[in-house]
Amino acid sequence: WNTPSGENWLLIHLNLIFSVITYWLTISLIPKFKRRFIQKNLFGFDLHKVKGPKIPEAFGFIVGLTYLVTLFIFSAIAFRQSILRDHNCPQKEFVESVAGLLCISCMLMFGFADDVLDIPWRYKLLLPSIASLPLLMVYYVNFNSTTVILPKFLRSTFGLSVNLGIFYYVYMGMLAVFCSNAINILAGINGLEAGQSLIIALSVCLFNIIEMFGEFWQPHQFSLFFMIPFVSVTLALLKFNWCPAEVFVGDTYCYFAGMTLAVVGILGHFSKTLLLFFIPQIFNFLYSVPQLFHFMPCPRHRMPALNEEKLLVASKVAFAKSELTLLGKFCIKILKIVKLLDSRESKDIMECNNLTLLNLVLIYSGPVREASLTKILLLIQVLCSCIAFTIRYPLASVFYGA
Numbered sequence: 320w321n322t323p324s325g326e327n328w329l330l331i332h333l334n335l336i337f338s339v340i341t342y343w344l345t346i347s348l349i350p351k352f353k354r355r356f357i358q359k360n361l362f363g364f365d366l367h368k369v370k371g372p373k374i375p376e377a378f379g380f381i382v383g384l385t386y387l388v389t390l391f392i393f394s395a396i397a398f399r400q401s402i403l404r405d406h407n408c409p410q411k412e413f414v415e416s417v418a419g420l421l422c423i424s425c426m427l428m429f430g431f432a433d434d435v436l437d438i439p440w441r442y443k444l445l446l447p448s449i450a451s452l453p454l455l456m457v458y459y460v461n462f463n464s465t466t467v468i469l470p471k472f473l474r475s476t477f478g479l480s481v482n483l484g485i486f487y488y489v490y491m492g493m494l495a496v497f498c499s500n501a502i503n504i505l506a507g508i509n510g511l512e513a514g515q516s517l518i519i520a521l522s523v524c525l526f527n528i529i530e531m532f533g534e535f536w537q538p539h540q541f542s543l544f545f546m547i548p549f550v551s552v553t554l555a556l557l558k559f560n561w562c563p564a565e566v567f568v569g570d571t572y573c574y575f576a577g578m579t580l581a582v583v584g585i586l587g588h589f590s591k592t593l594l595l596f597f598i599p600q601i602f603n604f605l606y607s608v609p610q611l612f613h614f615m616p617c618p619r620h621r622m623p624a625l626n627e628e629k630l631l632v633a634s635k636v637a638f639a640k641s642e643l644t645l646l647g648k649f650c651i652k653i654l655k656i657v658k659l660l661d662s663r664e665s666k667d668i669m670e671c672n673n674l675t676l677l678n679l680v681l682i683y684s685g686p687v688r689e690a691s692l693t694k695i696l697l698l699i700q701v702l703c704s705c706i707a708f709t710i711r712y713p714l715a716s717v718f719y720g721a
């Protein structure tokens with residue numbers, strides 16, 4: 320097979336240089352915009368600090384902009400032959416890049432609209448799927464592979480592979496919805512949204528670098544072009560969002576991060592591997608289902624609470640047992656059996672923890688400081704990435720190898 324040429328490696332190095340410049344640009348821009356955001360009422364209060372000051376919110380918008388500017392300029396260089404209409408040069412990657420950037424820009428706009436207008440939850444689910452349409456169209460025109468290779472133990476029944484057809488497109492649309500919202504609901508303590516996105520992005524970069532030495536290196540080079548600048552702007556944001564946070568990332572950043580990761584997963588043709596890097600988010604989403612779908616009451620904020628010693632403890636929700644639907648009672652029963660619920664009952668009133676991974680960690684760890692909880696969750700994210708690589712490489716050859 321053909322291997323990456325010197326020019327391909329040169330472009331990756333150029334992307335790296337652009338990303339370093341973007342990092343410095345972003346850390347110099349963020350402090351300049353802090354006051355302006357507060358003046359325009361774009362701020363929130365840090366709910367884990369006593370009498371905290373106004374913290375400017377939606378800084379995902381600034382990092383999203385520096386990210387887009389970097390990629391616009393870089394794409395002009397990387398795809399200069401396509402732009403200059405060199406007909407020998409394949410237009411495929413250029414078109415994919417434009418579609419990817421369009422989706423990310425759309426999501427940045429939707430996220431900012433959410434921070435300003437507080438969009439209701441049902442629309443939050445719809446917006447990423449609409450924003451991912453340009454990407455799915457390009458995937459259809461360029462690649463259109465909807466065949467999935469089956470593991471060995473299913474091959475005797477279903478054959479080597481199955482063609483999922485339209486369902487594969489539904490799955491990819493849902494991937495964009497999942498990635499954006501999953502980061503947004505594993506949130507609420509300083510440094511967590513940016514920290515988890517950074518670890519996922521670094522895992523994707525490592526995976527892409529490994530695959531650059533394989534047969535299908537081209538989509539991985541493409542993914543690196545998008546991921547390296549993403550790592551750099553996220554690092555810059557984390558510098559200001561780490562405890563005690565000077566800025567909040569806002570829904571803008573969560574959607575921007577989720578969509579950027581979904582774009583590389585889809586266009587890099589590794590959407591299933593990408594999901595492996597989202598193990599904590601998948602767990603947190605499944606654990607949250609009873610509250611998200613209102614089988615159990617769901618307060619506006621489910622983030623941990625602060626106790627008298629200024630340490631974080633699991634936040635609780637109290638409700639009348641008679642309010643519960645049959646499904647709600649069933650969920651509580653199962654969660655108690657698998658020891659994922661901390662609950663107290665008196666007469667008709669029941670009190671239990673809000674169903675998030677953050678609260679679950681706190682139930683088992685006891686009260687901790689905010690920065691310690693962020694570190695524990697980021698450590699879990701790193702461990703899950705190690706598990707993901709184990710599944711993707713040694714175990715995949717057991718299940719899929721010849």
Ligand code: UD1
Pocket residue numbers: 362363364365366367376503504505506507508509510564567569570611619620621622
């Ligand atoms: C999601 C979660 C919600 C969680 C919130 C925290 C669901 C269904 N929704 O809601 O439970 O409480 O994220 O981001 O799971 N904040 C802090 N410290 C931080 C980050 C945020 O105190 O480190 C507070 C600030 O007051 C900030 C607000 O959270 O203004 C932002 O919340 P927002 O992003 O609007 O909440 P949702 O995404 O709707």
Ligand code: MG
Pocket residue numbers: 503506569570573
């Ligand atoms: Mg949010």
